[in-house]
Amino acid sequence: MYQTLLTTRYLTSRVIPLIAVGAVALCVALVIVVVSVMTGFLDMVQSAGRTLMGDVIISYGISGLPHYGALQEQLEADPNILGATPIVDGWGLLRMPYPDSKAKQSETVQVWGIETESFSKVTDFSSSLQWKTPTDNQRDWLLLDAIKKNADEVRIGMDDAQWNAFVETVNTASSTLNFANANLWEDIKTSVTEEQWEQILALDERLSQPELVHKQGLALERNGKPGIVTGLHVSDGNERQRDGTYKVIRNDYWWLPRFDGTLTMLPVDSQGGIIEPESIIMPFVNEFQSGVFMIDESRIFVPIATAQSLLHLDAAEIIDVDDPTVVLGVDPARATSILIRGVEGINAIELRKIVHGIYDEFRASMPDNTLVLPPSRGDPGLSINTWEEQQRSFTGPVEKERELMRTLFSIVYLVVAALILSIFWSIVFEKTRDIGIMRSLGASRAGIVWIFLQYSLVIGILGSALGLLLGWAITKNINGIHEAMGNPPLALAISAFVFAGATCVYTFVRARSGMMLPIVLGSIGLITFAGIGGLVLFIRYIGGLVIWDASVYYFAVIPNNVDWPSAIVTVCGAVLFCVLGALIPSAKAADTDPVKALRHE
Amino acid sequence: MSDTPILQGIDLKKTYQLGRLEVPVLHGASIQIQARAWTTILGTSGSGKSTLLHLLGGLDRPDKDSGDVLFKGASVWSRTNRQINRYRNHDIGFVFQFYHLLPELNIFENTLLPTMIAGSKLPKAQNKAKATKLLDQFGLGHRLSHRPRELSGGERQRAAIARALVNDPDVLLADEPTGNLDEETGNEILDVLSELYDGGLTVVMVTHNNEIACRGDVVVNLRDGHILEN
Ligand SMILES: Nc1ncnc2c1ncn2[C@@H]1O[C@H](COP(=O)(O)OP(=O)(O)OP(=O)(O)O)[C@@H](O)[C@H]1O
Ligand SMILES: [Mg+2]
Numbered sequence: 103m104y105q106t107l108l109t110t111r112y113l114t115s116r117v118i119p120l121i122a123v124g125a126v127a128l129c130v131a132l133v134i135v136v137v138s139v140m141t142g143f144l145d146m147v148q149s150a151g152r153t154l155m156g157d158v159i160i161s162y163g164i165s166g167l168p169h170y171g172a173l174q175e176q177l178e179a180d181p182n183i184l185g186a187t188p189i190v191d192g193w194g195l196l197r198m199p200y201p202d203s204k205a206k207q208s209e210t211v212q213v214w215g216i217e218t219e220s221f222s223k224v225t226d227f228s229s230s231l232q233w234k235t236p237t238d239n240q241r242d243w244l245l246l247d248a249i250k251k252n253a254d255e256v257r258i259g260m261d262d263a264q265w266n267a268f269v270e271t272v273n274t275a276s277s278t279l280n281f282a283n284a285n286l287w288e289d290i291k292t293s294v295t296e297e298q299w300e301q302i303l304a305l306d307e308r309l310s311q312p313e314l315v316h317k318q319g320l321a322l323e324r325n326g327k328p329g330i331v332t333g334l335h336v337s338d339g340n341e342r343q344r345d346g347t348y349k350v351i352r353n354d355y356w357w358l359p360r361f362d363g364t365l366t367m368l369p370v371d372s373q374g375g376i377i378e379p380e381s382i383i384m385p386f387v388n389e390f391q392s393g394v395f396m397i398d399e400s401r402i403f404v405p406i407a408t409a410q411s412l413l414h415l416d417a418a419e420i421i422d423v424d425d426p427t428v429v430l431g432v433d434p435a436r437a438t439s440i441l442i443r444g445v446e447g448i449n450a451i452e453l454r455k456i457v458h459g460i461y462d463e464f465r466a467s468m469p470d471n472t473l474v475l476p477p478s479r480g481d482p483g484l485s486i487n488t489w490e491e492q493q494r495s496f497t498g499p500v501e502k503e504r505e506l507m508r509t510l511f512s513i514v515y516l517v518v519a520a521l522i523l524s525i526f527w528s529i530v531f532e533k534t535r536d537i538g539i540m541r542s543l544g545a546s547r548a549g550i551v552w553i554f555l556q557y558s559l560v561i562g563i564l565g566s567a568l569g570l571l572l573g574w575a576i577t578k579n580i581n582g583i584h585e586a587m588g589n590p591p592l593a594l595a596i597s598a599f600v601f602a603g604a605t606c607v608y609t610f611v612r613a614r615s616g617m618m619l620p621i622v623l624g625s626i627g628l629i630t631f632a633g634i635g636g637l638v639l640f641i642r643y644i645g646g647l648v649i650w651d652a653s654v655y656y657f658a659v660i661p662n663n664v665d666w667p668s669a670i671v672t673v674c675g676a677v678l679f680c681v682l683g684a685l686i687p688s689a690k691a692a693d694t695d696p697v698k699a700l701r702h703e
Numbered sequence: 704m705s706d707t708p709i710l711q712g713i714d715l716k717k718t719y720q721l722g723r724l725e726v727p728v729l730h731g732a733s734i735q736i737q738a739r740a741w742t743t744i745l746g747t748s749g750s751g752k753s754t755l756l757h758l759l760g761g762l763d764r765p766d767k768d769s770g771d772v773l774f775k776g777a778s779v780w781s782r783t784n785r786q787i788n789r790y791r792n793h794d795i796g797f798v799f800q801f802y803h804l805l806p807e808l809n810i811f812e813n814t815l816l817p818t819m820i821a822g823s824k825l826p827k828a829q830n831k832a833k834a835t836k837l838l839d840q841f842g843l844g845h846r847l848s849h850r851p852r853e854l855s856g857g858e859r860q861r862a863a864i865a866r867a868l869v870n871d872p873d874v875l876l877a878d879e880p881t882g883n884l885d886e887e888t889g890n891e892i893l894d895v896l897s898e899l900y901d902g903g904l905t906v907v908m909v910t911h912n913n914e915i916a917c918r919g920d921v922v923v924n925l926r927d928g929h930i931l932e933n
Contacts (some may be wrong), residue, residue, distance in 0.1 A: 108805075536806075540803075540820065541762075543866075
């Protein structure tokens with residue numbers, strides 16, 4: 103067909119269509135990158151949330167759900183349910199050692215009292231724990247702690263000279279350990295007898311059994327006492343690295359599992375009034391990282407019994423108001439919510455229906471003489487929601503934002519259409535005579551229209567394919583690119599300046615011929631290259647450019663998966679709008695009067 | 704010259720609209736083109752020669768109250784657009800003063816263009832062979848892949864003639880084919896047309912040059928929008 107022949111010739115014989123292809127590619131790539139990142143972000147929020155909270159949540163205000171153990175059992179008996187776990191949650195104040203100062207750090211935290219075993223079934227608690235075993239430095243600090251705390255015990259069996267030498271070793275080691283890796287472990291081991299070494303190791307179980315660090319976190323206890331697991335960003339002792347990982351500051355000195363913290367919570371009475379605050383000192387046993395910054399920053403886990411007693415939600419005797427000596431019965435312990443995880447493949451809405459049924463059964467199975475009845479399903483304080491419903495306030499805006507972005511970016515299509523329209527308008531004008539020639543040779547109006555539609559189709563397809571490729575490449579490497587922006591390589595600046603110098607020489611040499619184009623091109627090149635070089639140096643000077651800030655975007659890394667459905671829609675849309683843009687110029691071309699066109703010239 | 708003419712213009716009128724001003728060009732021109740004849744239309748510049756040729760060739764539509772163009776006895780201007788396209792493509796070959804080759808296509812592709820536009824049912828190879836043969840015949844066999852701008856005026860006009868002939872038209876309409884060429888080159892072009900005429904082609908040529916007009920066997924004069932036959 104002559105249209106195809108002309109399309110290929112028009113495409114290869116001029117620069118404008120290539121610019122159009124490039125522009126379409128850039129537009130498509132832009133949309134793909136932005137929408138992919140936002141979709142990835144939303145997916146991350148949802149999957150992270152689900153692994154942290156299960157699929158369906160039953161909650162009953164701050165007064166809590168009594169007889170939750172029975173409900174949990176009934177839930178777990180259902181074949182559609184993988185696990186159910188009670189939670190006592192409330193806000194509290196956590197005081198912990200403060201980095202580089204004698205003062206304490208106090209943080210408002212969201213306290214979750216959990217039943218570790220069932221909680222691990224419902225969520226990914228185990229794998230979210232940060233410390234599986236201590237690092238060498240952490241182990242050395244544990245050793246120092248144990249020795250300092252139990253100095254008297256360690257001294258047994260050492261004479262004064264031996265002891266002084268030992269103290270000397272310990273002190274030098276501990277002062278260097280702050281800054282560098284010391285050989286503390288070996289130094290101490292060699293300075294004491296084997297028997298003494300065994301005694302020292304026995305001071306802290308974690309010294310001889312490093313895997314206990316993880317186990318204690320999982321069980322929320324150390325030496326039979328309840329412990330705290332905190333979000334990795336709760337303490338300032340962990341410093342966030344640029345790549346999203348965390349590093350304990352001062353060479354692991356501020357490693358939280360070395361210390362104790364004070365947790366204070368405000369219990370509320372049955373009328374909703376606030377009673378005296380309750381406090382407890384507990385060791386930190388581990389830290390967790392969920393990947394959701396908001397959670398890592400404010401959540402801590404304690405055993406459910408601890409939370410219950412701090413909030414006065416534990417079992418208590420009910421006493422007659424008139425005669426305090428008469429015990430009427432027992433007010434059972436309460437849980438503020440129950441997290442439920444369905445078996446693989448079950449839909450959350452379906453699961454919620456099943457949970458409704460089980461709840462009704464649970465309520466009906468309460469004996470008539472029960473003193474404290476759980477709320478009926480009609481109680482406004484009781485809610486049974488899927489994870490998504492529960493988090494609507496959080497994910498809802500993000501979803502809206504994505505829709506807004508998509509809508510805003512559909513303006514890109516209009517840009518594409520306008521671009522093609524203006525380019526084609528000028529091409530059609532320029533080709534008026536040729537169109538007249540073809541019409542005089544018998545080409546139909548439709549045939550002429552098809553030349554330009556096909557032309558725009560090819561530009562659209564080439565452009566979007568290129569854009570897809572570019573968008574894919576950028577999205578896949580977005581973390582690398584972002585990191586490079588944070589620390590742009592000096593080589594980039596140097597090569598930019600070399601190019602700037604080269605264009606300078608080129609301009610100077612060519613300018614002597616008196617031609618205008620080389621001067622203009624050379625100046626543009628010079629400014630561009632020098633600008634890039636300068637920008638790189640500037641970014642390096644200000645210490646890097648960080649756009650994706652975890653404290654704003656909740657996640658440590660930028661999502662880097664292409665949202666294929668959106669990408670395909672974008673590509674099709676770009677092609678469509680290319681063709682739409684060419685429609686008006688094509689119609690103009692088709693209406694060209696052959697005789698008038700031929701009289702051109 | 705006894706048969707019915709292959710191409711007839713009957714009482715052709717054409718008025719151009721220049722804003723509110725009406726510019727009447729043809730006032731009812733009638734012309735008979737006999738098959739296998741060489742008809743020359745002679746007229747001063749601006750007399751409407753090109754206009755007449757465009758009407759005959761199906762490129763421009765005559766006025767409403769005008770007569771018609773008959774090709775082989777059948778009306779041209781009462782045809783559908785589709786049929787007129789086919790008439791332009793298949794029955795008539797046009798040669799213009801300014802060659803009018805497409806600059807993006809090479810000489811061979813330019814020549815082949817009408818067959819591609821026709822969506823010709825003939826095998827491609829046959830069309831290509833036809834185009835090659837014509838270009839060979841006009842001494843352009845070695846320049847097939849050259850672009851028009853790389854050719855001289857005479858060569859371009861010969862390529863244009865090859866293009867006009869590739870679909871085997873019945874009539875060749877040439878609008879001042881030598882108008883843009885020096886005398887010697889112009890004569891070469893006229894020799895080519897003579898050859899074709901000798902081969903049995905119907906040729907209609909427009910010129911304002913009396914010397915060139917003597918090449919034809921019928922010369923008609925166009926004056927004041929009327930045909931004055933000699
Ligand atoms: N589109 C148009 N609008 C207005 N006037 C026109 C138009 N086309 C042609 N004319 C006028 O019609 C007249 C005849 O034009 P035409 O081109 O047919 O003359 P011609 O005999 O071919 O002249 P030439 O020898 O210079 O080619 C001229 O006066 C011209 O100005
Ligand atoms: Mg003319």
